[in-house]
Amino acid sequence: MTTSTPPMAPRPEPERKPWEEQSLRGRLLFVEDSQTSAAVTVHYLEQFGLQVRHVTTAEEALQILGSELDLVLSDFFLDGRLTGLDLVKRIRARDDDLALLPVLMLTSAEETDHRISSLRAGANDFVYKPFHPEELYARLHNLLALRHAYKKLYTQKKAMERLSVTDGLTNLYNKRFLNNEAPALLEQARSTGRPLALLVVDLDHFKYINDSFGHEYGDRTLKAVAQTLEEEFQEVDLIARYGGEEFVVVLDQADIGQAVLRAERLRRRIASLALAPPVTASVGITAQHADQPGRDYEQLFREADQALYKAKNSGRDRIAAWAWVHNRAEIHFP
Ligand SMILES: Nc1nc2c(ncn2[C@@H]2O[C@H](COP(=O)(O)OP(=O)(O)OP(=O)(O)O)[C@@H](O)[C@H]2O)c(=O)[nH]1
Missing domain, CATH: 3.30.70.270 (Reverse transcriptase/Diguanylate cyclase domain)
Structure with a gap:
């Protein structure tokens, strides 16, 4: 009598993370005063594919705010005089292109009031701490899509403005x-x-x-x-x-x-x-x-x-x- 060995069950494929399928492209300004939680977050953000600039205060963030940035991720409570809420308010109060920079807030689940005040001040979205990496990735992904769509519109608007004041043949003003x-x-x-x-x-x-x-x-x-x-x-x-x-x-x-x-x-x-x-x-x-x-x-x-x-x-x-x-x-x- 011959005995046959039962076929081996196929090994489950290791689950691929969404950022392994599609990495995020963009420059993110990360504002967080706790060095330990910042280190973990930066690790993930870089894994997602983002270029990250980390600062610990809203004051520093406001100083380096520039048009090369695509997103801001900020904690609510920060070192320094200003909070994450103040940061959102100051970004939204700008009279240039940066006023529309997407901002994602990091809050703890209990901070309902802070979450509401941040959203009302113009923050686009929030994520709870400690965050689930896939949730953070998904929210950042959506905000980057918004940023890229806005940049495209802005470039087209500039081109239209230029066209409306210039002469098509000579490029001089009209x-x-x-x-x-x-x-x-x-x-x-x-x-x-x-x-x-x-x-x-x-x-x-x-x-x-x-x-x-x-x-x-x-x-x-x-x-x-x-x-x-x-x-x-x-x-x-x-x-x-x-x-x-x-x-x-x-x-x-x-x-x-x-x-x-x-x-x-x-x-x-x-x-x-x-x-x-x-x-x-x-x-x-x-x-x-x-x-x-x-x-x-x-x-x-x-x-x-x-x-x-x-x-x-x-x-x-x-x-x-x-x-x-x-x-x-x-x-x-x-
Ligand atoms: N190639 C070309 N010709 C143009 C353009 N706009 C206007 N013109 C021509 O410019 C000429 C202007 O003629 P006129 O206004 O009579 O002036 P002129 O022949 O330079 O005579 P004077 O100004 O008196 O010396 C016309 O033949 C127009 O058709 C253009 O965008 N391209």
Whole structure:
């Protein structure tokens, strides 16, 4: 008689933890004053895949709060003067992007009042101490999903804001932005007694360039001119594409003499661009000085436009500027 050995029961697979299946990605600020419980928590947080910065007070946390963070995990009672509740309140009171940083509170089961006050102050969620690692993981996972969705929305919102104030072809500011910003710049200049100059730059015979060489070539010309403007008038100045082949530059702190020099340099640079056929520009210039009668932005713009009209009518490829002579203003060709 043969005896057969019974088949062995299969060994149960060791249970895989959720963070072994999917690790969390993000930077977490952990605020906890007890070093012993902090060590255990940090151990788990790192196992989950998070980059952890541990501090023991809300004061320290507030100091290092930065946009690189994705989450805050905080105990209610902390070393220092501020509690976890104060930390939540201060984060939510910020006027920047960090006001929406997700906050997870650590509380003991009996601290019902603290839990409620933290949630009412804007904490997103809480977890009881001592926590179950899988519960902590799940709550952090959900808050990170919220953070990532918010960041995506924020980036899109910024891109939309940028698009709404810029011109698609040249990337310069558009007319709407100019019309919003220039009056404020003028007001600032006036209240501090600084001069401000305005240039209206218009390409000459651009219709001919378009008609003879095509719209695409015209576009390339516009881009080249826009780049020249950006190189010539950096940062502090406001440069906008006003319309078709017309650009406006607001020169903050420049008087009419400085504006004339800069406009003439610009005119020469545009004429010497490596374009075939070469393109030229006419420029109308005006300025507001502290000792002159005050004008609003629309009036300054009209002045620069009148000067431009004169530059065009007297042959193009030139600059024309207003000058105040014995309390009378007139246009001349510097
Ligand atoms: N390629 C291109 N052309 C444009 C754009 N916007 C406007 N234009 C063209 O710019 C030309 C402007 O012509 P006009 O206003 O007659 O001015 P101009 O020919 O430069 O004449 P002056 O200003 O008097 O020297 C028109 O042919 C428009 O079609 C654009 O975004 N791209």
